[in-house]
Amino acid sequence: MGTRTEAGRRPERKLTRKGQETRRRIVAAAAQLMYERGVTEATLEDVRAAAGVSSSQVYHYFSDKQELLLAVIEYQTQSVLDMQEPLFAELDTMEGLRRWRDALVEYQLRLQCRGGCPIGSLGSEVAETNPEARLAAASGFVRWEAAIRSGLQAMHDRGELDGDPEELALATLAALQGGLLLTQLQREVRPLEVALDAMLAHIAAHTTRG
Amino acid sequence: MGTRTEAGRRPERKLTRKGQETRRRIVAAAAQLMYERGVTEATLEDVRAAAGVSSSQVYHYFSDKQELLLAVIEYQTQSVLDMQEPLFAELDTMEGLRRWRDALVEYQLRLQCRGGCPIGSLGSEVAETNPEARLAAASGFVRWEAAIRSGLQAMHDRGELDGDPEELALATLAALQGGLLLTQLQREVRPLEVALDAMLAHIAAHTTRG
């Protein structure tokens, strides 16, 4: 695997319903395993077994591990955004921001502070050895940031927030990522809570009805 | 490698001056390679070659790759703290905090935003598969956080800061880590700048001479 520029990109193939389902199962299994163990420790043999397919299926749907990895990053980005989607719509009030914060903390508690951020963990692992995967993770974060910014922008447009929504959104995402990393390493949720609370307080200080 | 509970801990051996120097060279080479490529992609053959030693030396000084990894985490923690040490002493004023912020940004620029945080990257990679290494990285962060807290505590003790220095230090470290991760993935320094600026503004808002 490692650095691969362009070759091996699978051409759009015609997939039957069954084929799509099998492909999906492989990606989901790979995502789970890469999340639990990291990319390099998740072997294709593990993926194969977890997905309940034979070795040739994996290579039938993906030209190599790299291509599977890219699919996993895409899949995790979508999962992370989907999970938060109901909360994103309400990020245009301090109450909504606090509910979002609470949900993130709750979720980490449920996971016993394991795993960290699916995008962040993958991104960190591949950043220096795999340019394509790095860009995929970066683009996941761009989408995430845009969702946060959208709420802050709405507050700003209503005249309830002064301060740059772009910068506040980026800073909030950074605080979240750093909080998740420290939480993952310390196995306690406090770093995430404190990081998000500080950033929300910072935002609140810029609201007109502060 | 992977999960190893206790066995293989090298008993304190008597090292000659030459032996100490060789050991140091191995750790430094391993630290560099693991920083550039990650733990799993840095093979002992690479380390061996980079350190200019033979394969048996590596196993003479470390019982296995796991033990070398732990030494590397220790080494990187010390490096990161040593590098900032002159700045830590001045974290008890807003000017000192800003100089610290500027130095971190400068440093990332010099690295072309590559590599991220030496502790954070290692920690993220090993967090879910290697409890001992996870704890080592976590303890590195504890020391880092303590250094930041010490400055804020001094401000607090002088009555120039209200707000919990512990929480502010932890939130600042989280913002820094998140900023570094996003900077590493996007290959631009803005996320780090914005994240640190937001946190410093948050701290400034709690100073009496705000």
Place this chain on the structure above:
DNA sequence: CAGATTTTGGATTGGACAACCCATTTTTCA
């Protein structure tokens, strides 16, 4: 200086894993 200990060299082994192959079965669709 001599015996013991530490340090070094290079070759080897055993296992793991990504990637490939061919044959067989199932599904599609004309």
Place this chain on the structure above:
DNA sequence: TGAAAAATGGGTTGTCCAATCCAAAATCTG
């Protein structure tokens, strides 16, 4: 319904790498 395409099964291969071994050289210490 029958030929083409897609999906599946499982074995194989070649490489890479952590870890081990057997000496030999350098260094320490009494």
